[in-house]
Amino acid sequence: MSDVxxxxxxxxxGEFGLIDRLAARVELTQKSTIxxxxxxxxxxxxxxxxxxxxxxxxxxxxxxxxxxxxxxHLGYKAIVVNLSDVYAMNATPRQVLVSMALSNRFSxxxxxxxxxxxxxxxxxxxxxxxxxxxxxxxxxSILSVTAIGSAPKEQLVFRDGGQEHDLLVVTGDLxxxxxxxQVLEREKAVFQETGAxxxxxxxxxxxERQLKPECRKDxxxxxxxxxxxxxxxxxxxxxxxxxxxxxxxQSGTGAxxxxxxxxxxxxxxxxxxxxxxxxxxxxxxxxxxxELLFTVRLEDHDKIKGNPSLSVIGHLTDAREGMxxxxxxxxxxxxxxxxxxxxxxxxxxxxxxxxxx
Amino acid sequence: MSDVxxxxxxxxxGEFGLIDRLAARVELTQKSTIxxxxxxxxxxxxxxxxxxxxxxxxxxxxxxxxxxxxxxHLGYKAIVVNLSDVYAMNATPRQVLVSMALSNRFSxxxxxxxxxxxxxxxxxxxxxxxxxxxxxxxxxSILSVTAIGSAPKEQLVFRDGGQEHDLLVVTGDLxxxxxxxQVLEREKAVFQETGAxxxxxxxxxxxERQLKPECRKDxxxxxxxxxxxxxxxxxxxxxxxxxxxxxxxQSGTGAxxxxxxxxxxxxxxxxxxxxxxxxxxxxxxxxxxxELLFTVRLEDHDKIKGNPSLSVIGHLTDAREGMxxxxxxxxxxxxxxxxxxxxxxxxxxxxxxxxxx
Numbered sequence: 001m002s003d004v005x006x007x008x009x010x011x012x013x014g015e016f017g018l019i020d021r022l023a024a025r026v027e028l029t030q031k032s033t034i035x036x037x038x039x040x041x042x043x044x045x046x047x048x049x050x051x052x053x054x055x056x057x058x059x060x061x062x063x064x065x066x067x068x069x070x071x072x073h074l075g076y077k078a079i080v081v082n083l084s085d086v087y088a089m090n091a092t093p094r095q096v097l098v099s100m101a102l103s104n105r106f107s108x109x110x111x112x113x114x115x116x117x118x119x120x121x122x123x124x125x126x127x128x129x130x131x132x133x134x135x136x137x138x139x140x141s142i143l144s145v146t147a148i149g150s151a152p153k154e155q156l157v158f159r160d161g162g163q164e165h166d167l168l169v170v171t172g173d174l175x176x177x178x179x180x181x182q183v184l185e186r187e188k189a190v191f192q193e194t195g196a197x198x199x200x201x202x203x204x205x206x207x208e209r210q211l212k213p214e215c216r217k218d219x220x221x222x223x224x225x226x227x228x229x230x231x232x233x234x235x236x237x238x239x240x241x242x243x244x245x246x247x248x249x250q251s252g253t254g255a256x257x258x259x260x261x262x263x264x265x266x267x268x269x270x271x272x273x274x275x276x277x278x279x280x281x282x283x284x285x286x287x288x289x290x291e292l293l294f295t296v297r298l299e300d301h302d303k304i305k306g307n308p309s310l311s312v313i314g315h316l317t318d319a320r321e322g323m324x325x326x327x328x329x330x331x332x333x334x335x336x337x338x339x340x341x342x343x344x345x346x347x348x349x350x351x352x353x354x355x356x357x
Numbered sequence: 358m359s360d361v362x363x364x365x366x367x368x369x370x371g372e373f374g375l376i377d378r379l380a381a382r383v384e385l386t387q388k389s390t391i392x393x394x395x396x397x398x399x400x401x402x403x404x405x406x407x408x409x410x411x412x413x414x415x416x417x418x419x420x421x422x423x424x425x426x427x428x429x430h431l432g433y434k435a436i437v438v439n440l441s442d443v444y445a446m447n448a449t450p451r452q453v454l455v456s457m458a459l460s461n462r463f464s465x466x467x468x469x470x471x472x473x474x475x476x477x478x479x480x481x482x483x484x485x486x487x488x489x490x491x492x493x494x495x496x497x498s499i500l501s502v503t504a505i506g507s508a509p510k511e512q513l514v515f516r517d518g519g520q521e522h523d524l525l526v527v528t529g530d531l532x533x534x535x536x537x538x539q540v541l542e543r544e545k546a547v548f549q550e551t552g553a554x555x556x557x558x559x560x561x562x563x564x565e566r567q568l569k570p571e572c573r574k575d576x577x578x579x580x581x582x583x584x585x586x587x588x589x590x591x592x593x594x595x596x597x598x599x600x601x602x603x604x605x606x607q608s609g610t611g612a613x614x615x616x617x618x619x620x621x622x623x624x625x626x627x628x629x630x631x632x633x634x635x636x637x638x639x640x641x642x643x644x645x646x647x648e649l650l651f652t653v654r655l656e657d658h659d660k661i662k663g664n665p666s667l668s669v670i671g672h673l674t675d676a677r678e679g680m681x682x683x684x685x686x687x688x689x690x691x692x693x694x695x696x697x698x699x700x701x702x703x704x705x706x707x708x709x710x711x712x713x714x
Contacts, residue, residue, distance in 0.1 A: 016599075016694065034407065035515065038516070038607070039446065039515050039516050039517075039607075040411060040442040040443075040445035040446055040516070040590075040591060040592050041409040041410055041411035041442050041443055041445070041446050041448070041504075041506070042409065042410050042411065043407055043408070043409050043446070043513060044407065044408040044409075044410060045407055045408075045510070046403035046406075046407070046408055048405075049403075050391065050400055050401065050402055050403070051400070051401040051402075051403055051408060052398040052399065052400050052401075053398055053399050053401065053410075053452070053454060053487070053488065053503070053505065054397060054398035054399065054454075054488060055454040055455075055456045055488060055489050055490050055501070055503055056456070056490050057456045057458055057490045057492055057501065059458050059492055059493070059494055059495070060495070061494075061495035062458075062492060062493055062494070062495065063492070085397040085398050086397075086398055088397035088398070089396065089397055089398045089400070091398070095410070097410060097411075097412040097503060098412075099412045099413070099414045099501050101414055101416050101419075101499050130410070131410065131411060131412060132412050133412050133413050133414045133501075135414055135416055135419060135420070136416070136419055137416055137418075137419070137497070137499070138416070138417070138418040138419065138496070138497055139495070139496035139497055140494070140495055140496055142458050142494070142499050142501075144412070144414065144456050144490075144499075144501035146410070146412055146454060146503040147398075148410065149398070153402070156400060158392065158396050159395070159396050159397070160396075233397075234397060235397050242373075250395070250396075337373065
């Protein structure tokens with residue numbers, strides 16, 4: 001009997017009871033947080049800094065699948081996804097608000113596990129959970145997170161500051177989260193058909209990219225240390241190609257990016273090959289890599305080259321030259337926004353393919 | 358053919374297309390909004406003021422029923438519900454972020470109608486829509502709104518500042534939204550059983566309280582004009598009784614409120630009687646009245662008495678005396694948090710009943 005995990009129905013606690021129980025686990029650590037959970041609104045002292053604010057939703061059946069996503073990881077990811085957007089402004093996240101519409105299938109213990117993952121992310125990134133909302137959902141669950149960050153006005157970096165000749169730089173490596181998802185989807189399908197236990201051996205890296213992504217807290221700090229001020233910056237969670245297009249459109253430029261410069265981890269590369277997918281396409285359009293894309297002036301090249309966290313993948317051009325990928329033979333392929341689209345069920349299609357110019 | 362409204366599927370536009378289309382309708386009017394939709398995050402200049410921030414979710418089938426809630430009204434209400442929490446801090450709302458998980462049943466035109474309602478509320482209350490997220494939902498729709506407001510630090514009013522002998526004051530009147538819901542639910546049931554057209558005649562006031570609520574933008578201003586600084590304040594959307602309890606718990610006091618002082622509109626009173634409901638219970642526990650409850654020092658009584666927007670309904674007591682309703686015969690009834698609970702389907706039960714002390 002002792003092995004049966006306890007299960008408390010949400011209706012036993014009710015909304016206020018659940019909020020009290022969750023709120024009791026929250027610790028406030030930020031000096032700028034004047035009031036957290038417990039009043040009509042949280043209160044923030046901006047301390048003379050500009051505030052940045054961003055919201056993202058994760059929807060069951062669209063952004064996550066509870067059959068392979070542990071709840072604690074889901075909570076962690078819901079926070080990280082939002083903080084990534086704050087770092088992409090070259091700002092420091094300080095507070096989050098978390099709203100949850102929870103399926104009745106959830107027990108109190110399940111919600112607590114989800115919350116534990118959120119609080120772990122808050123601790124790791126030094127942000128306070130200061131509010132939100134909790135309610136039931138007739139069907140699937142939805143997590144909606146708002147993140148608030150701050151920075152001196154002059155430190156903020158937008159999408160529209162890129163200029164011709166600026167270098168395009170991407171952090172980390174690409175396509176891993178997408179290939180992790182492919183492995184999980186394949187093993188789920190095998191399990192559903194045959195009942196065979198999932199075979200995830202050897203896929204640690206790409207599974208972690210999908211299930212427990214981190215965002216680039218280190219990058220704004222690294223850039224300050226290198227004395228490099230990006231001219232523009234964007235989070236590439238929707239896929240590199242799509243985000244290069246966003247950045248160019250807002251900056252009024254074109255871009256060339258080079259196939260042989262795209263940072264792809266060997267595990268991602270091999271897995272793409274095993275799935276008969278083109279690694280370049282996966283890197284361009286896979287999405288969910290919580291990495292940053294930014295531009296720097298050409299004269300800053302020496303400051304960043306050789307840094308293991310940064311890859312120069314191309315440069316901005318005159319807008320009339322368009323946006324292209326240069327393949328290993330020097331051929332040009334127009335970039336297309338095959339980015340993961342929230343209105344298409346994730347994983348239902350491949351990541352799209354390159355059209356040839 | 359010309360009468361057939363056009364219907365564009367969401368999948369035709371895709372996420373980015375829809376966001377572009379909606380964003381084109383947004384106008385920014387607040388000086389504090391430095392950047393709205395279109396970057397990784399919105400940017401706010403706090404202008405030396407403290408910021409307050411609050412999130413609320415509206416879930417289809419729990420908080421709204423599209424069979425009688427017009428989309429434009431739903432959008433309007435989703436904003437108002439959040440702004441009410443900002444006013445309850447004695448702050449001025451400035452920005453909102455709107456995240457929508459939309460059922461595939463929605464057409465682009467339907468989303469635009471929903472958005473139109475949100476933008477109308479933004480215009481009426483002088484706030485900027487600066488960001489959010491839009492994605493599909495496998496089943497019902499969910500709206501998640503975050504509102505941001507600002508105020509000088511010393512102007513903010515919390516829930517915990519009430520003291521013994523302070524007067525309890527409520528704005529507007531109570532129970533209307535709940536009775537509006539009862540009429541709508543009754544007519545929906547009749548329609549489902551018999552196909553009879555809804556008979557909503559004579560219920561204009563309570564239907565508007567339910568379908569197109571406004572929040573009390575005027576109250577912080579009025580209080581400043583009357584030179585009254587509330588000692589504590591709370592939004593009473595979860596029902597008066599439940600919010601009196603919240604306020605007392607946080608202030609460390611008890612409370613007495615008087616049945617014959619509760620402001621109930623004649624239309625609400627009559628409708629409750631027609632439904633065989635106790636008007637007092639409806640006023641105490643109905644919920645969704647976006648009114649404010651606040652406390653003022655006894656010596657401020659002269660400044661507020663007779664004001665048509667304000668009703669003194671009781672006072673705070675020593676915590677040991679508990680929280681009670683005094684009935685017309687002088688009998689004491691403990692207040693219970695029968696507030697509308699997000700984990701019980703709305704309207705499934707009556708508003709609960711008073712237990713006798």
